[in-house]
Amino acid sequence: MPDTLSNSEAITVEQQKIAICACTRMFNDLKILDHSGHVSIRIPGTDRFMIQGVHASRAQLTPEELFTLTLDGEILDGPAGTKPVSEFHIHSEIYKARPEINSVLHAHPKVPILFTIAKGAELKIVVNHGYRWRNGVPVHPDTAHIDTPELGAAMVDSMGDCNAVLLRAHGIVLASEEVKSLLIDGIHFDRNAQACLEAHRLGEPIPMSEEELDIFEKRFSRPRHGVKLWHYYSTRAIENSVLPEEWRDAV
Numbered sequence: 001m002p003d004t005l006s007n008s009e010a011i012t013v014e015q016q017k018i019a020i021c022a023c024t025r026m027f028n029d030l031k032i033l034d035h036s037g038h039v040s041i042r043i044p045g046t047d048r049f050m051i052q053g054v055h056a057s058r059a060q061l062t063p064e065e066l067f068t069l070t071l072d073g074e075i076l077d078g079p080a081g082t083k084p085v086s087e088f089h090i091h092s093e094i095y096k097a098r099p100e101i102n103s104v105l106h107a108h109p110k111v112p113i114l115f116t117i118a119k120g121a122e123l124k125i126v127v128n129h130g131y132r133w134r135n136g137v138p139v140h141p142d143t144a145h146i147d148t149p150e151l152g153a154a155m156v157d158s159m160g161d162c163n164a165v166l167l168r169a170h171g172i173v174l175a176s177e178e179v180k181s182l183l184i185d186g187i188h189f190d191r192n193a194q195a196c197l198e199a200h201r202l203g204e205p206i207p208m209s210e211e212e213l214d215i216f217e218k219r220f221s222r223p224r225h226g227v228k229l230w231h232y233y234s235t236r237a238i239e240n241s242v243l244p245e246e247w248r249d250a251v
């Protein structure tokens with residue numbers, strides 16, 4: 001693998017950097033992510049990924065604040081005087097184990113975490129977009145920060161082939177095939193958790209049946225939905241100055 005990127009690859013990498021920053025700022029605006037939490041992208045076709053620096057603001061993240069790392073954690077590129085987020089091992093260990101995954105979110109949203117700390121609580125799939133997690137949302141029992149490769153690998157073991165894992169008393173991890181899909185996954189995962197919690201006030205939440213999930217999944221275009229939501233949220237974010245106007249063409 002070459003150490004320097006060709007021009008065409010460099011354009012792609014720049015676009016991917018803006019996508020990480022845009023997705024992070026939009027998640028922050030949506031309160032799915034806040035002062036902590038991070039989005040990464042695997043550089044297409046490589047064993048490298050990009051993720052933000054530890055002190056960079058999620059509300060104002062810029063491409064200059066991103067690091068490029070190997071899956072073993074070697075820093076290939078990034079700003080001086082700082083370092084990548086300590087929990088980058090969440091991302092690198094998923095990319096090692098799951099070649100189909102190209103974008104990862106780790107965040108600490110309030111409602112999904114409740115399902116890891118309330119005795120007997122179960123995060124059921126109660127809305128149609130929850131089909132994405134129909135094969136389960138495991139709870140990883142370790143409450144510590146995942147700041148070593150070993151802790152990351154243990155989390156991946158808990159996750160198995162699922163597309164989400166809850167970290168007990170800590171947060172969530174979502175894994176998607178690309179960043180626009182990660183945006184919709186972040187929104188729908190949080191929405192499903194809120195729906196499940198609020199439904200409890202009215203009665204026992206009724207999970208989506210296998211048949212209902214089959215019907216929804218069969219008729220649903222995930223790429224089209226990803227483009228639609230990305231356009232809606234990024235346009236709104238530019239209008240609200242969450243994203244800079246100069247990113248309009250890139251997002």
Ligand SMILES: [Zn+2]
Binds near residue numbers: 037106107
């Ligand atoms: Zn965390």
